[in-house]
Amino acid sequence: MKKECVLKIENLNKSFGITHANKNICMELHKGEIRGLSGENGCGKSTLLSQIAGIYHSDSGTMYKDGEVYAPKNPIDAGDHKIAIVVQELGLIADLPAGVNAFLGKTGQFTKFGYLSLKKVYQAANAELEKWGLPKMNFRSLAGGMNVENRKMIELVRALSSDPDILILDEVTQSLSHDNRNIVYQLLKKFKEMNRSIILISHDLEETLRITDTISILRDGELLDTVNSREISEDELKRRMVGRNIEGDYYRSDEEEIYEDEVIFSFSEVSTESGLKDVSFDVHKGEILGFCGLSDSGIHDIGQAAYGLMKPEKGKIMLHSDQVEIVSTNVSLNHRMAYVPKDRDGEALMMKTTILRNLCLTSMEQIRGKAGYISASHMKKMAEDAKAEFNIKCTSVLQNMNGLSGGNKQKVNLGRWLLKDLQLLIIDCPTRGVDVGVKSYIYQCMKEAKKKGISMILITDELTEAMGMSDHIIVMKNGGIKKKIARSSHFNEEEMIEVMI
Ligand SMILES: Nc1ncnc2c1ncn2[C@@H]1O[C@H](COP(=O)(O)OP(=O)(O)OP(=O)(O)O)[C@@H](O)[C@H]1O
Incomplete structure (x- = not known):
């Protein structure tokens, strides 16, 4: 039985000057689906996700969320429509505590007579960790003093705090080490069980094939095809992404440690x-x-x-x-x-x-x-x-x-x-x-x-x-x-x- 469509995209376009980053993209995402986006660097993946998440306005085309026209004015508006993104670049304000960053744009709920209650912010942030099964984080630290991985995890909390039914992850796992990657995999499972959807980008193709249901392949700003992740091999995915066979081994073929004595x-x-x-x-x-x-x-x-x-x-x-x-x-x-x-x-x-x-x-x-x-x-x-x-x-x-x-x-x-x-x-x-x-x-x-x-x-x-x-x-x-x-x-x-x- 085909699942219900949660997001429909029709003929989306986006240019930056002479760069036509996205050309007539059409796509459907279903409830409970984990969709991967694959393609070479610069083929338009992040741009497409940014359009969906309200970071970029599209030049033309229409999106529908749950059957209604969806044209987000900005990421907060997208969040109000229950679409949240963790962007590829780090998107936190360095001089604010991690907890405040987790609720950027939504701190009004913790403010009374013009004063922000940090205690309430931290309580709410910890409640999000509990709700989504995420590890303990130090919400009192300034975001600027945190390493890339911890900042990514704070951004994830921020995305989850809008209780999204579409979560967008732009190269998140690649900033994380083994333990936190497993936590994200658990989160994907949870989303699926809740009949919610995910769109993600990862350049780790083995990971993309393992954790997604379907993969949309982009090349030069165009969506070539959407395939079932169980029905395509890694080599075939690579070939379709770049338009030619990628031959040979990536890594060293020798099995000895070889170097000079010095x-x-x-x-x-x-x-x-x-x-x-x-x-x-x-x-x-x-x-x-x-x-x-x-x-x-x-x-x-x-x-x-x-x-x-x-x-x-x-x-x-x-x-x-x-x-x-x-x-x-x-x-x-x-x-x-x-x-x-x-x-x-x-x-x-x-x-x-x-x-x-x-x-x-x-x-x-x-x-x-x-x-x-x-x-x-x-x-x-x-x-x-x-x-x-x-x-x-x-x-x-x-x-x-x-x-x-x-x-x-x-x-x-x-x-x-x-x-x-x-x-x-x-x-x-x-x-x-x-x-x-x-x-x-x-x-x-x-x-x-x-x-x-x-x-x-x-x-x-x-x-x-x-x-x-x-x-x-x-x-x-x-x-x-x-x-x-x-x-x-x-x-x-x-x-x-x-x-x-
Ligand atoms: N703000 C911008 N200003 C100008 N050009 C941009 C901007 N953002 C993206 N582009 C261009 O649009 C094209 C698509 O970029 P995009 O970041 O969407 O690619 P991508 O597929 O996500 O790549 P990667 O895998 O390297 O992250 C690229 O040619 C890029 O240089």
Whole structure:
């Protein structure tokens, strides 16, 4: 029996200047359905979800919610129609407590005589956690001081607080570690049991196939088809997304840890205020050292400390190849180290300036001419070459960063470092938000960098990525190292999860 239609979309269009992001999209979503959206970076997925959630107005076309014309004026209006979204970019106000962020636009209910009762806000936020089976969160902390994962969870609470019957998740799981991903999967199940619907985007195709009922495939702004998730293979999905076969293995095919004997970098008994406890490890020349762990394990602090963004309270961080102690980011930058943080928009990129400037920022020394002046033509050439090399989908390198799709931002974020002559690359969740084609390209770049003797610290929430690329994996728990596993001992996902938990 066909389920009742909750959302109908007819001929939706949206352009940004000369970019026709969505072309005549027609789609139906049913009650109790979990729908995935798949397609390459920049094909229009987030734009479509933003139109449904009232973030963007459509240029033309009509939407119907429960049979009535639905034209949301803004996300609050969409929430009033019981449609809520967790956006791909982080959308919290940094200087407000997490609890207030969870009810942004709806705090009137906790306000009396002009005063907002924070106590009531926190009570209501905790009630949402209870209602939806979410883990404890610190609603009193300022959102700006929270990491990407915790901020995503707060955004999820905010979406759920409007009691939606359509929940939209734009690349949420890819910001989460193993434990919180499982919580989101439980939430999807609950929604389905309640006969409510979900639309989600995830570039993890295995996950998309596993957790959705149906998948709509978009290419170049057009909706190609909607398929049953049980009736399509991962390879076929990839092929239909990109319009050609994606051949070969993503990951390394060797099964040994291969690197030189020279130790180039180390942590010796490092403890930090953020919670790292007596962490010691060595990185060898040409080694890829992976870090995995649950949300509070400290893996993301490793990257910050390694690059000099976090000063150890105790212990030493050394770049042995140059005999220097890493005491600041200046030292790491001047000694051919690079850091690609997980929080792409907040910590890495300059969103309000051009792609060109973002691409060239890490290579200013190379661009500076003999007299010390920065050559505009040299900058333009470097940016154009990088745009072509990393296949960045934009109208021009002079376009502002914030007009790029998520995956294309990540290409700029990582690509600008790959242009440089490095000795140590620290990458935190490098493939977050990138499509299958770009993922495979990033792994290829990592393999080539390894061959050149570049060492890498790979911090990741994706166990398969860590297993596919690392020589050793360090599993962390509560700020400390629990286990170090060598590639030759054959990484085993279950064993790693057991150690993490
Ligand atoms: N605010 C904006 N200004 C200008 N162009 C934009 C804007 N938002 C999106 N675009 C363009 O619209 C197109 C579709 O972008 P969208 O973010 O919807 O893609 P996507 O499929 O979600 O990609 P990704 O998987 O990388 O997140 C892209 O070419 C993008 O550059």
